[in-house]
Amino acid sequence: MTEKFVELNMEEGIATVTINRQKSLNALSQEVLEQLGQVIKYVGQDDEVRVVIITGAGSKAFVAGADIGAMVNMTAQEARDYSIFAHKVFESIEQLPKPVIAAVNGYALGGGNELALACDIRVASSTANFGQPEITLGIIPGFGGTQRLSRLVGKGRALELILTGKMIDAKTAEAMGLVNVVVPPEELMNTAKGIAKKIAAFSPLSITFAKEAVNRGLQMTLKLGSKYEIELWTDCFTTEDQDIGMAAFLNKQKPAFKGA
Numbered sequence: 001m002t003e004k005f006v007e008l009n010m011e012e013g014i015a016t017v018t019i020n021r022q023k024s025l026n027a028l029s030q031e032v033l034e035q036l037g038q039v040i041k042y043v044g045q046d047d048e049v050r051v052v053i054i055t056g057a058g059s060k061a062f063v064a065g066a067d068i069g070a071m072v073n074m075t076a077q078e079a080r081d082y083s084i085f086a087h088k089v090f091e092s093i094e095q096l097p098k099p100v101i102a103a104v105n106g107y108a109l110g111g112g113n114e115l116a117l118a119c120d121i122r123v124a125s126s127t128a129n130f131g132q133p134e135i136t137l138g139i140i141p142g143f144g145g146t147q148r149l150s151r152l153v154g155k156g157r158a159l160e161l162i163l164t165g166k167m168i169d170a171k172t173a174e175a176m177g178l179v180n181v182v183v184p185p186e187e188l189m190n191t192a193k194g195i196a197k198k199i200a201a202f203s204p205l206s207i208t209f210a211k212e213a214v215n216r217g218l219q220m221t222l223k224l225g226s227k228y229e230i231e232l233w234t235d236c237f238t239t240e241d242q243d244i245g246m247a248a249f250l251n252k253q254k255p256a257f258k259g260a
């Protein structure tokens with residue numbers, strides 16, 4: 001029987017996805033990536049799920065990277081396939097029409113930092129550490145780090161992490177914009193769930209449009225991205241939730257969005 005490395009817990013419209021392979025600090029073996037991909041597909045299709053949280057099991061690691069034990073004897077073709085597959089899974093997170101929050105509870109290194117980067121918001125425990133140590137292994141980041149890290153924190157900061165392989169603490173990661181908020185370890189999950197609940201109360205349609213406008217817009221020129229924003233903004237005005245949200249404001253009431 002296949003071992004279960006990815007757990008799913010549903011509560012009040014929030015799906016918590018926990019990567020649990022603690023003996024290897026939750027390293028992303030092919031099996032872990034496959035199970036993560038399946039769970040992301042499932043939560044994407046489940047209308048009950050409004051927001052997803054991804055975290056790591058235990059207090060030591062979020063994810064300590066790709067699986068070094070599995071990579072040591074890989075051929076170049078096998079390494080390419082591994083990278084292509086991980087990119088596919090991480091793209092499915094980035095393109096999920098629901099927000100994904102990374103609750104980073106410990107080491108987020110290599111593929112672990114790259115997983116956090118594929119999420120929309122990163123909340124970190126004060127004990128978390130971040131880095132792209134691939135250079136120390138004679139390789140480069142291969143699960144999206146060269147692209148997403150430089151887009152998020154800028155070329156200079158990204159190259160500093162990628163070329164030195166150094167680890168940074170959560171506060172340093174927050175200062176460079178890699179992390180949205182840092183909290184004590186015991187507050188991590190409640191903070192992530194608090195953000196998730198706040199988002200879950202809004203119209204899922206405008207939430208999806210907002211995520212798509214930012215993510216797809218970043219792949220475009222400013223001019224094309226702006227045009228794309230106009231289209232999605234226009235689409236908002238075809239929804240009932242736009243009527244509900246604006247009428248509630250004018251009537252000094254709390255909106256009860258329908259997702260329609």
Ligand code: CAA
Binds near residue numbers: 027069
């Ligand atoms: N892959 C496979 N196994 C890993 C792992 C990884 N990425 N990270 C940790 N482990 C394993 C260790 O081998 C060890 O196993 P054993 O008990 O069987 O020896 C176990 O997890 C615990 O790790 P340590 O004993 O090393 O724990 P530590 O507290 O001394 O150090 C650490 C913690 C600093 C995170 C250290 O484990 C470490 O440096 N890990 C590797 C981090 C790394 O280089 N990540 C990048 C991987 S490459 C990559 O991700 C490529 C890409 O772009 C996709």
